Amino acid sequence: MSELKQVKLVLEDGTEIVGKSFGAFTSAAGEVVFSTAMTGYPENLTDPSFAGQILVLTYPMVGNYGVPGEELYESISQIFESDKIHIAGLVVNYYSEEHSHWNATKSLGDWLSEYNIPGIFDVDTRMLTKKLREKGAMLGKIVAEEDVPLHDPNLDNLVAQVSQPGVQHYGTGQHRIVLVDCGTKTNIIRCFLERDVELIRVPWDYDFTTLDYDGLFLSNGPGDPKMCTATIGHLQTALQQDKPIFGICLGSQLMGLAAGGDTFKLKYGHRSHNQPVKLTGTQRSYITSQNHGFAVDTDTLPAEWTMLFENLNDGTCEGIKHKTKPFFSTQFHPEAAGGPQDTEFLFDDFLKVVAEYKAAK
Numbered sequence: 275m276s277e278l279k280q281v282k283l284v285l286e287d288g289t290e291i292v293g294k295s296f297g298a299f300t301s302a303a304g305e306v307v308f309s310t311a312m313t314g315y316p317e318n319l320t321d322p323s324f325a326g327q328i329l330v331l332t333y334p335m336v337g338n339y340g341v342p343g344e345e346l347y348e349s350i351s352q353i354f355e356s357d358k359i360h361i362a363g364l365v366v367n368y369y370s371e372e373h374s375h376w377n378a379t380k381s382l383g384d385w386l387s388e389y390n391i392p393g394i395f396d397v398d399t400r401m402l403t404k405k406l407r408e409k410g411a412m413l414g415k416i417v418a419e420e421d422v423p424l425h426d427p428n429l430d431n432l433v434a435q436v437s438q439p440g441v442q443h444y445g446t447g448q449h450r451i452v453l454v455d456c457g458t459k460t461n462i463i464r465c466f467l468e469r470d471v472e473l474i475r476v477p478w479d480y481d482f483t484t485l486d487y488d489g490l491f492l493s494n495g496p497g498d499p500k501m502c503t504a505t506i507g508h509l510q511t512a513l514q515q516d517k518p519i520f521g522i523c524l525g526s527q528l529m530g531l532a533a534g535g536d537t538f539k540l541k542y543g544h545r546s547h548n549q550p551v552k553l554t555g556t557q558r559s560y561i562t563s564q565n566h567g568f569a570v571d572t573d574t575l576p577a578e579w580t581m582l583f584e585n586l587n588d589g590t591c592e593g594i595k596h597k598t599k600p601f602f603s604t605q606f607h608p609e610a611a612g613g614p615q616d617t618e619f620l621f622d623d624f625l626k627v628v629a630e631y632k633a634a635k
């Protein structure tokens with residue numbers, strides 16, 4: 275190890291864990307959450323939905339496959355889920371400074387340093403995760419030399435910080451889809467571009483209701499969905515019409531709120547690549563990739579809406595649909611990256627609904 279400086283992780287309940295520094299030797303505060311995914315740190319760290327969060331990885335050895343180099347697909351990253359690291363800090367048990375993988379170009383520590391993000395290792399992540407499961411996600415901070423105050427990122431409009439300004443066009447195809455960028459993962463864009471779609475990406479607060487499109491897509495994104503009042507307002511207008519709408523994760527929560535339902539904060543969230551969900555009205559279940567701390571409260575949905583998927587671990591809502599109009603959503607990530615691609619067919623289902631809507635016009 276080139277650097278073995280001490281840093282500590284401090285939680286809002288007073289817990290202090292001393293560990294060793296990797297990545298940037300700096301202090302940072304955020305909401306401490308854990309993910310039980312066994313792989314996928316390049317994807318997770320660049321997922322904008324993690325903005326403001328200090329991420330604890332429960333998989334015991336992290337860093338051994340390094341970090342891939344950047345390659346472009348159209349004008350977006352081929353490999354990463356956005357163009358930068360979004361987490362506030364990283365907590366692992368064993369950090370492997372040595373890495374070996376065919377497409378690795380740098381170490382995880384060097385990559386974190388590039389973005390000035392602190393990492394702490396030599397932490398008993400099993401003990402820490404048990405604590406977060408018992409008490410719920412907590413505020414916390416990684417402290418290097420200078421102390422920093424605790425900060426609750428869910429009080430910030432994080433979506434406004436990660437949504438890209440300006441309207442961007444990608445691809446050509448027979449279906450014109452508007453993607454409302456609340457912090458979209460690039461694999462959502464890749465999934466659409468592989469499917470005969472012309473994509474128009476607009477910022478979270480853009481009035482897309484004036485655009486000419488065949489289908490509307492609402493992306494994932496960080497923080498409390500109730501912060502996205504501008505998106506919810508535009509969505510309410512879209513819900514009056516009949517054009518197909520598909521939302522993922524934050525997009526699902528926004529759909530629930532625009533429909534008149536409510537969202538609530540889960541105790542410690544769902545962050546992993548093996549979350550089981552059941553399709554309502556069937557015995558069919560899917561293993562899904564997830565990263566969320568909030569959920570739609572199914573009991574608050576108006577009569578014309580219903581739960582589409584249910585989480586088989588805790589019974590919470592994993593997607594909703596309108597009973598008569600072509601509007602549906604998933605709380606999980608059909609685009610995965612990382613995680614299983616078992617539900618990627620939902621992009622095909624959405625485009626089928628778009629084609630039917632156009633044919634019936």
Ligand SMILES: NC(=O)CC[C@H](N)C(=O)O
Pocket residue numbers: 323493494495496497498499522523524525565566567568569
């Ligand atoms: N991945 C996401 O879109 C997350 C949505 C929301 N920020 C949550 O934590 O529930």
